[in-house]
Amino acid sequence: MKTVTVLVLDGMFDxxxxxxxxxxxxxxxxxxxxxxxxxxxxxxxxxxxVTTGAGLRLKADLQIKAAKQAESDWIIVPGLGYRSDRELGECFARGDTRRAMSWLAAEGAGKAKIAASCSAAFLLAQAGLLNGRKATTAWWLAPAFRARYPDVTLDEARILVRDGPCLTAGAALSQLDLMLAIVSDVLGESVAHLCSRYLLIDQRSSQARYMMRDRLEHVDQTVVAAERWIDAHLARPMTVTALSSELALSPKTLARRIEAATGVSPIKFIQRRRLSHAAHLLETTALSIEAVAARVGYQDSTALRKLIKREFGVTPSTLR
Structure with missing residues (x-):
């Protein structure tokens, strides 16, 4: 029999x-x-x-001090109910959180696989479990995550990232996707498939379409200014040189600032902004894909279709 252990902490997302x-x-x-x-x-x-973020009290089955190592096949850390880097820092300073991270680090050195979603990915990184690995987290916390953990390769566009024994998921309700992956691992793909059907869980591969860059935690103001300029010139041809000139920065400085805040190059940054606007137009208007393409700077609607499929994991018609 396989064992799944759920680590519960004060303030967790109910x-x-x-x-x-x-x-x-x-x-x-x-x-x-x-x-x-x-x-x-x-x-x-x-x-x-423990007390959840909504104030409910939960008595855990076990306490860490009484748990034996290497008894779990999977350890799951549900999303923490903290929405800023400051709140996470306060959480990490608590004695119970430090004990939980020490336990996670010890379990991670054994055979247990460890999963976390949303801001709980910070807990895994803080415990040293994600060093040198790939991960994801809630998209709005991505800049704060990169600043704290430069040794982790973050891809906040993805909903699930598996690297070795660690599985991380994006924003809070990506816990659904994380759980299907774990069910598939412990009970098989057929059970996971039936579970998704019974619970009406759609398979998703990306959280990129949900991102709002102006809601990012601790985003660089240079990036905000770049975004505003891109938004005002979406339909026109656009170059990194023109963008850097508008912001009175060298192309190298602009690239360094954008990559530090977002993890992508300026060209990719421009492309993602265009795709974000394209998705918004497809979701909120009756414009044809050709008209949408023209509004966001793509003369070829075929190219826009391919990019939406690649970046968002869905077709344009799915966004309607």
């Missing part, structure tokens, strides 16, 4: 925890009908009771 437990319960029910082996699910905390 829906992220409930998604974790409800998905596992549904998967267990489906597996039982087919005669598949069951999975043991338990919660663990650094103290006897």
């Amino acid at each position: 829906s992220s925890l409930s998604i974790t437990l409800d998905t596992l319960r549904a998967a267990q029910s489906i597996a039982a009908r087919g005669g598949a082996p069951q999975v043991r699910v338990r919660t663990i905390a650094a103290k006897a009771c």
Whole structure:
């Protein structure tokens, strides 16, 4: 029998925890009908009771001080209910969080696989589990994550990133995607597929279409200014040289600032901004794909279709 351990912390996102437990319960029910082996699910905390972000109190099945190492096949950290870098810093300074991170680091050195979504990815990085690895997190926390953990390769456009024993997911409700991946691992793909059907969970590969760069936590003001200029000139031909000149920066300085804040080159940054506007127009207007392409600077609608499929993982018609 495989064991899934859910690490619960004060301030955790209530829906992220409930998604974790409800998905596992549904998967267990489906597996039982087919005669598949069951999975043991338990919660663990650094103290006897924790308080969720909404104020609910939960008594954990186990306390970290009484847990034996190497007993879990998967350890899941639901999203933390912290929405800024400052709040996360305060969370990491707490004694119970430090004990949880020490336990995670020890478990990560064993055979356990470890998963986290949203701001909980910071917890894995803070514990040293993501050094030299790829990861994702909530898109609006991406600049803060990069500033804190330069040794982690962050791709906030992706909903799920698996690297070695670590699995990270994007914003809070990407916990659904994370849980399907774990169900597939412990109970098989067929159970995961049925679980997605019963719970009406759509498969998604990207959170890029949901990003609003003006809502990023601690975004560089140079990046904000660049974005405003791009937005005002979307339909025109655009070069990095013209953008850097408008901002009174050298192309190298602009590239360094954009890459530090977003993890992508200025050319990719311009492209993503155009695609973000294209997605918004497709979702909110009846404009044809050709008209949308013209408005965001693409003379060829075929090129826009391909880019939307590649970056967002869906076709333009899906965005309607």
